[in-house]
Amino acid sequence: MQPAALLLVLSLAVQQPDSLVTRAESLLAAGALPEARRAAEDLQRRRPNDPKVLTLLGRVHLAWPVVGRFRAESLFALATxxxxxDPDPRYYLGHVGLALGADDGEAIARPALVRVLALNPDYRDAWALWLRLYRGDGDRRAALDALALHAGNPTADLKRAQLLVELRSYEEAVSLLKRLRLIRPDDPTPHALLARARFEQGRDTAGTAAYDAALRLAAYDEDSVLWHQVRSIASSAERSRYAAATPRERDAFFRFFWARRDPDLRTAANERLGEHFRRMAEAQRYFALLHPNARYYHSRFMQALWDVSSARSFSVRPSRAEIASLAGAVPCVPELPGVRDWSAFQTFTPRLGEAVGEGSPNLEDALDDRGRVFVRHGRPDLRLVFGGDAETWCYQRPDGWLRVTFARSRTGDMLVTPIVAGESESARRLLETDVASPTPTLRFAFWPATFRGSGGRRTELVLFPDSAAAVAVLLDDRGLEAARDSATDHALHLAAPPGRYLLAIDAVRGERSARFRAGFSLPAYPTGELSVSSVLVATGAAPPVRAALETAAPPRLRLRAAEPMRFYAEAYGLVREAGTVRYEAVYHFERLDGGGFLGLGGRARVTTIAFEREQRYGPTIIESLVIDPGRLPRGHYRLVLEIRDAVIGTRATSASLEFDLR
Structure with a gap:
């Protein structure tokens, strides 16, 4: 052997253990598992009772696909x-349990992670790992006792406060949180947890004050605690908006989030806030995910495999005959049958195409599908339980019933399992929307019109509801009120600068109520530019005065063909010439129901009526037209008014107006 080669062999033979540790760590990080294992086993032969070496070798086995987990468990157990x-081997023992999943895995992970918290409440992400496990009240108390060993440590006390709230020991939690607010003045978490505790107690005034304090610190919410409190009811669009929001934009995001859910515009408080936290507490108590680490929630392949096999097992899914029996026993009929329901009726078990793994909505709050629906919609109007394997929930809405069936899956958890046509579509709607109590029972309609406000800097919105009494509010993108009005048996008026708003309307007719929440754009009517307001319509007896048209306007835009009709609009920015304005008014009536025999005429037909006008100049020019009976046949129409300035040739059009002539 050459001297150089002999020197290399000798240097390897006397390689120090510390360098072997470094090499094994590097190989493990690079994913070179066989080489990392050989290096770690070499270390173990040299230092068989070194807990750090045993932990390193256990980590190598833990990274080995499937087969290495049991060997890793024995190595970590020996190290402990x-x-x-030393919290390190127990921490990785927790990882072994999570990797094994199911009840056996959780039995390994739970005590290991609780012991880590007892040794060091800030150790790595041990707390986050423990939260991924199913936890009953006994498990919470065990973790609470472990953290109590570090009383006075702000991090440990914050975790203790969360557990105390979950255990409904509210006053003890409040005492801790009030102290933590002083210790951590820039942290929204103590305020957010205090709000949760107060809301769950039913002390909504105190809860609102604490929540408002948390929102003022939302820019410093590094752990996304405020988002985690509300994501269970967020829509897909809201999830995207939150993901795109900067820290400075979070306060406005949450205020707008709750403003659009305010169930009663007549009160100063937002009752939906307290209701949400109380629903969540009830859902976590009664509909917790029993097996959050089951492969079903972490693997699309396992989800598909279990869903197919579930369709053939009575313990998981009823048979065709039992489907018919169950369907006949439930009096509510879903109103939303769709194409997806065909496979459900053929005894397949289609899930809802949702994310798996860390993005699974079931894992976000550790709720089964009943809990997810409950948080959004509350207690069902009708609930039928079929033994311990299935139950059907029904929610009554103004447009019909929503119905969803849950069946016990192979994980042991209750998941959406459509059994009759309409349930799949109902489930999608229930899991995308949320409703405050009391549930609206009124089918409600209104139509809007906009006009230039005073000075041209504001736009006036006029709403014509079909209810006896209504309240309307415009909310800006920060959730703050820009305008408000209430009325009984007449139009509502709101004025605000042009822009995008949330329009919120509460309506009441008799004992029934309705809510409307949607985005609305107020158009600009700038000074010096030609523009046209919305068009109002009423019976021909009304004079060409806006107030008179507003009083006579039909709530649902239904007009009698046997009576004359008056149309009214305002033109702004017409150019003056010799003290007058000259323009052409062109009315385009597009018939949308086709006409012809039985309304089967096919193509839409347009009737155009045009006039050349000359009026004395003014900043607002009133344009009005009366159509006598018989000039337009009965039907459903869309009207657009076009104004053409004869002096300089500019033109502008109104927003479209749809009405029925009967």
Whole structure:
């Protein structure tokens, strides 16, 4: 052997253990598992009772696909016996349990992670790992006792406060949180947890004050605690908006989030806030995910495999005959049958195409599908339980019933399992929307019109509801009120600068109520530019005065063909010439129901009526037209008014107006 080669062999033979540790760590990080294992086993032969070496070798086995987990468990367990006060092997023992999943895995992970918290409440992400496990009240108390060993440590006390709230020991939690607010003045978490505790107690005034304080610190919410409190009811669009929001924009995001859910515009408080936290507490108590680490929630392949096999097992899914029996026993009939329901009726078990793994909505709040629906919609109007394997929930809405069936899956958890046509579509709607109590029972309609406000800097919105009494509010993108009005048996008036708003309307007719929440754009009517307001319509007896048209306007835009009709609009920015304005008014009536025999005429037909006008100049020019009976046949129409300035040739059009002539 050459001297150089002999020197290399000798240097390897006497390689120090510390360098072997470094090499094994590097190989493990690079994913070179066979080489990392050989290096770690070499270390173990040299230092068989070194807990750090045992932990390193256990980590190599843990990274080995499937087969290495049990060997890793034995190595970590040995390390904990040798070094009972070292949190590292227990931390990785928790990882073994999570990797194994199911009940056996959780039985390994739970005590290991609780011991880590007892040794060091800030150790790595041990707390986050423990939260991924199913936890009953006994498990919470065990973690609480472990954290109590570090009373006075702000991090440990914050975790203790969360557990105390979950255990409904509210006053003890409040005492801790009030102290933590002083210790951590820039942290929204103590305020957010205090709000949760107060809301769950039913002390909504105190809860609102604490929540408002949390929102003022939302820019510093590094752990996304405020988002985690509300994501269970967020829509897909809201999830996208939150993901795109900067820290400075979070306060406005949450205020707008709750403003659009305010169930009663007549009160100063937002009752939906307290209701949400109380629903969540009830859902976590009664509909918790029993097996959050089951492969079903972490693997699309396992989800598909279990869904197909579920369709053939009575313990998981009823048979065709039992489907018919169950369907006949439930009096509510879903109103939303769709194409997706065909496969459900053929005894397949289609899930809803949702994310799996860390993005799974079931894992976000550790709720089964009943809990997810409950948080959004509350208690069902009708609930039928079929033994311990299935139950059907029905919610009554103004447009019909929503119905969803849950069946116990192979994980042991209750998941959406459509059994009759309409349930799949109902489930999608229930899991995308949320409703405050009391549930609206009124089918409600209104139509809007906009006009230039005073000075041209504001736009006036006029709403014509079909209810006896209504309240309307415009909310800006920060959730703050820009305008408000209420009325009984007449139009509502709101004025605000042009822009995008949330329009919120509460309507009441008799004992029934309705809510409307949607985005609305107020158009600009700038000074010096030609523009046209919305068009109003009423019976021909009304004079060409806006107030008179507003009083006589039909709530649902239904007009009698046997009576004359008056149309009214305002033109702004017409150019003056010799003290007058000259323009052409062109009315385009597009018939949308086709006409012809039985309304089967096919193509839409347009009737155009045009006039050349000359009026004395003014900043607002009134344009009005009366159509006598018989000039337009009965039907459903869309009207657009076009104004052409005869002096300079500019033109502008109104927003479209749809009405029925009967």
């Amino acid at each position: 016996r040798i070094a009972p006060d």
